[in-house]
Amino acid sequence: MAVFRHFRHCTFWKLIVILVLATIMLQTxxxxxxxxxxxxxxxxxxxxxxxxxxxxxxxxxxQGQRQETGGSIEYLMKKMWEKVRAANVFDQSGSYVxxxxxxxxxxxxxxxxxxxxxxTQCSSNHLHHLLTLSKIWNGPISVSVFTHDQDTQFAIYTxxxxxxxxxxxxxxxxxxIAIPVQNLPIPFDLHDTTVSCNDRTDTVQSKSEHLNYGVExxxxxxxxxxxxxxxxxxxxxxxxxxxxTLPSPDLxxxxxxxxxxxxxxxxxxxxxAFVVPSFEVNSKVDISSIHTKTDLxxxxxxxxxxxxxxxxxxxxQRYTDYEQxxxxxxxxxxxxxxxxxxxxxxxPFFIAKKSDLPxxxxxxxxxxxxxxxxxxxxxxxxxxxxxxxxAFLLHHEFKVPKNFHAKKEEEQNRNRQLFRExxxxxxxxxxxxxxxx
Ligand SMILES: *[C@@H]1O[C@H](CO)[C@@H](O)[C@H](O)[C@H]1NC(C)=O
Ligand SMILES: *[C@@H]1O[C@H](CO)[C@@H](O)[C@H](O)[C@H]1NC(C)=O
Ligand SMILES: *[C@@H]1O[C@H](CO)[C@@H](O)[C@H](O)[C@H]1NC(C)=O
Numbered sequence: 001m002a003v004f005r006h007f008r009h010c011t012f013w014k015l016i017v018i019l020v021l022a023t024i025m026l027q028t029x030x031x032x033x034x035x036x037x038x039x040x041x042x043x044x045x046x047x048x049x050x051x052x053x054x055x056x057x058x059x060x061x062x063q064g065q066r067q068e069t070g071g072s073i074e075y076l077m078k079k080m081w082e083k084v085r086a087a088n089v090f091d092q093s094g095s096y097v098x099x100x101x102x103x104x105x106x107x108x109x110x111x112x113x114x115x116x117x118x119x120t121q122c123s124s125n126h127l128h129h130l131l132t133l134s135k136i137w138n139g140p141i142s143v144s145v146f147t148h149d150q151d152t153q154f155a156i157y158t159x160x161x162x163x164x165x166x167x168x169x170x171x172x173x174x175x176x177i178a179i180p181v182q183n184l185p186i187p188f189d190l191h192d193t194t195v196s197c198n199d200r201t202d203t204v205q206s207k208s209e210h211l212n213y214g215v216e217x218x219x220x221x222x223x224x225x226x227x228x229x230x231x232x233x234x235x236x237x238x239x240x241x242x243x244x245t246l247p248s249p250d251l252x253x254x255x256x257x258x259x260x261x262x263x264x265x266x267x268x269x270x271x272x273a274f275v276v277p278s279f280e281v282n283s284k285v286d287i288s289s290i291h292t293k294t295d296l297x298x299x300x301x302x303x304x305x306x307x308x309x310x311x312x313x314x315x316x317q318r319y320t321d322y323e324q325x326x327x328x329x330x331x332x333x334x335x336x337x338x339x340x341x342x343x344x345x346x347x348p349f350f351i352a353k354k355s356d357l358p359x360x361x362x363x364x365x366x367x368x369x370x371x372x373x374x375x376x377x378x379x380x381x382x383x384x385x386x387x388x389x390x391a392f393l394l395h396h397e398f399k400v401p402k403n404f405h406a407k408k409e410e411e412q413n414r415n416r417q418l419f420r421e422x423x424x425x426x427x428x429x430x431x432x433x434x435x436x437x
Contacts, residue, residue, distance in 0.1 A: 073195040076103065076160035084152065084177065084185060091178070091224050092362060098224075099177040101232055103163060114259070114266075116252055116351055117142050117233035121225030122243040124155035127162065128204045129243045134168035139252045142233045143243065144176040144225035148218055152185035157193050158204050165197035176228045183218055213366050214405035222370045223360035230354065236266070239351045241393060245278065248392045249291050254334035255351060255391070271356035271383045274336070275348045277320050278308035278393040287396045293330040296392055300326070305394075312399050316372070319346040320387060328389045337389035342379040344437050347372045349393050350385070361422055367405075368412035369419040376423070376437040380430050 080102050087097045117140040118133070124147050134141060147155035155177070162169040179185060213220050230238055237259070241247070255274070259265060265272060279296065281287055282304040290296050299305045309317045319340055328337045358377040364370040379385075423437060 073157070073160045073164045073197070074190060074193075076163055077156050077190055077193065077195075079103065080156045080159065080177075081190065084156070084179070087179075090181070091221070095181055095219075096221055096224060097179045097181060097184070098228060099179075100228065102159070102175050102177050113234070113236050114256065115139060115235040116237040116239050116255055117235045117354075118247075119226060119229040119233055119238045119240045120144075120243045121146065121222060121229055123147065123220070124151055124158055126243050127155070127158045130162055130169055130173060131166060131204075133243065133246060134166065134172050136246050136249055137172070137252055138168070139172060140233070140235055141173045142176070142229040142238075143173060144178060144229045146178050146220060146225060148180050148183035148185070148215075150186045150188070152179070153188040153193065161197070161204055174229075174232050176225075176232055178221060178225055178228065180218055180221075213408070213411070219365040221362065221365045223364045223374075224362040226360045227362060230357065230359065233354060236353060236355070237351055238354045238357065239276070239349070241349055242395070245349075245393050245395045246287065247276065248293075248296075248390070248394075251276070251334075251391050255388075258334040266353070271353065271378070271381065273348070273350035273352050273378060273383050273385050274391075275320060275340075275350045275385055275387040276391045276393045277322065277325050277387065278317065278349050278395065279305050280308050280310065280395045280398050281305050283397045287394060290394065293390050293392065296394075297326060297330075306398070308393070308395055309399060312401060313345075316345055316347050319343045320348055325387060325389070331390055334391060335389050336386040338387055340385050340387060342375070342383075342385055342437070344376075345372050347375045348385070351388075352378075352383070356381075356383070363418055363422075364415055366411040366415070367408050368415035369422075370415070373419055373422050377426060379437055380426050380433050380435045382433065382435070 083099055083102055087099045089098050089100075090096065091098055118137055119142050120133075121144040122129070124145060127143075127145065130141070130143065145155055145159065159175050162173070163175075164170070226240060230240070237255070239247070279300070281290070281299065285299055285304050290299060296305060307314075307317050307320070307322045319342070321338070321340060325337060358374060358381055360370065360374045361377075364373060427436065
């Protein structure tokens with residue numbers, strides 16, 4: 001009898017366990033079906049095809065990490081919009097709200113310290129440059145985005161699109177946002193935005209054609225944006241560039257090899273700027289065909305390439321000494337070509353140790369003197385300027401005067417005055433320095 005009772009007891013519990021398991025399986029199946037249904041409904045593209053790319057990781061385990069970031073455009077937009085609304089950190093002047101690393105938890109490798117981060121800044125209509133830049137650089141990028149009023153919807157959409165749909169961006173790029181207090185975002189309905197990775201560059205590319213500096217009544221805080229992005233960079237070296245320029249394809253890898261061979265530059269207490277000669281390329285040239293210095297020199301000899309700012313401000317670049325650079329042989333590894341002395345008003349683009357670099361003076365906004373003031377301070381601080389052979393930076397279009405906005409002259413005059421003040425202040429800041437600019 002006791003045995004029988006035990007047996008019955010056993011069957012009863014077995015039954016319970018089987019029922020529980022069955023319920024769990026049915027529930028799981030049900031939820032999977034619901035999830036698939038939902039993703040089909042929400043991410044149907046305009047032509048009715050289902051976008052697998054929005055939900056990578058479902059089949060492909062190599063992309064599994066992307067789900068951690070959130071995966072879907074709409075989810076990322078929601079997350080960013082919540083952060084924008086809750087933002088309560090201001091810049092020193094109190095005129096801008098700053099949101100550092102708006103999608104923290106994106107798949108940036110935390111401890112890759114011995115590397116170079118590209119530091120850059122833009123308004124939302126220039127974000128599309130990250131499509132190419134992130135692929136060419138194939139390494140960490142820290143970008144500050146300026147947005148305001150109704151532009152914020154587009155800015156947030158574009159960042160979400162890039163993270164959800166472009167693997168290079170989701171793996172490499174940290175985004176930060178600055179918004180003027182006087183022009184806070186206009187709330188918008190998240191569901192208004194069509195969400196699809198099929199949108200490709202059409203929607204991400206400049207909806208509005210306005211220039212950074214050309215928005216009436218809104219000051220573009222270029223130096224604040226640069227500082228935010230420098231601050232967030234997680235590597236020991238930074239390379240501060242304009243977002244519409246492209247470094248030579250192997251620059252990051254070869255710089256990292258170079259710095260490994262020359263450990264003295266990491267430990268040295270005397271700061272050094274590794275100057276990357278910059279050029280403008282005729283817009284008819286396929287810029288992706290320029291891989292090496294040899295390629296560049298070929299197009300250069302056809303006058304389809306010229307030094308950066310050749311027409312706009314030749315004295316701002318000429319001390320790079322393009323002639324000497326052109327004559328150095330094209331090695332297949334990175335080396336210092338030569339050192340140059342800084343001369344006013346030289347403003348090269350360069351790679352430097354983040355810990356050496358003076359921050360930008362955030363009083364400079366809009367056009368004029370914003371970069372030069374920082375290069376000038378670097379010089380007074382004791383930087384040496386080493387021009388790198390084999391490395392270059394390209395702007396895909398000749399820069400010509402007519403592309404500028406109306407108030408350029410006015411802003412330049414105001415900033416010239418500020419620059420005079422700035423130079424006086426440098427004397428007090430570096431009393432031991434025998435350099436001035
Ligand atoms: C995912 O798997 C399903 C079913 O096995 C297949 O039909 C679909 O093409 C796969 N998607 C991708 C992106 O590989
Ligand atoms: C980061 O650090 C961990 C632990 O020290 C190490 O295992 C890993 O390889 C590092 N990753 C990189 C990219 O250096
Ligand atoms: C980024 O782009 C480069 C060049 O196209 C490619 O080799 C690399 O695998 C990409 N990285 C990721 C994470 O997609």
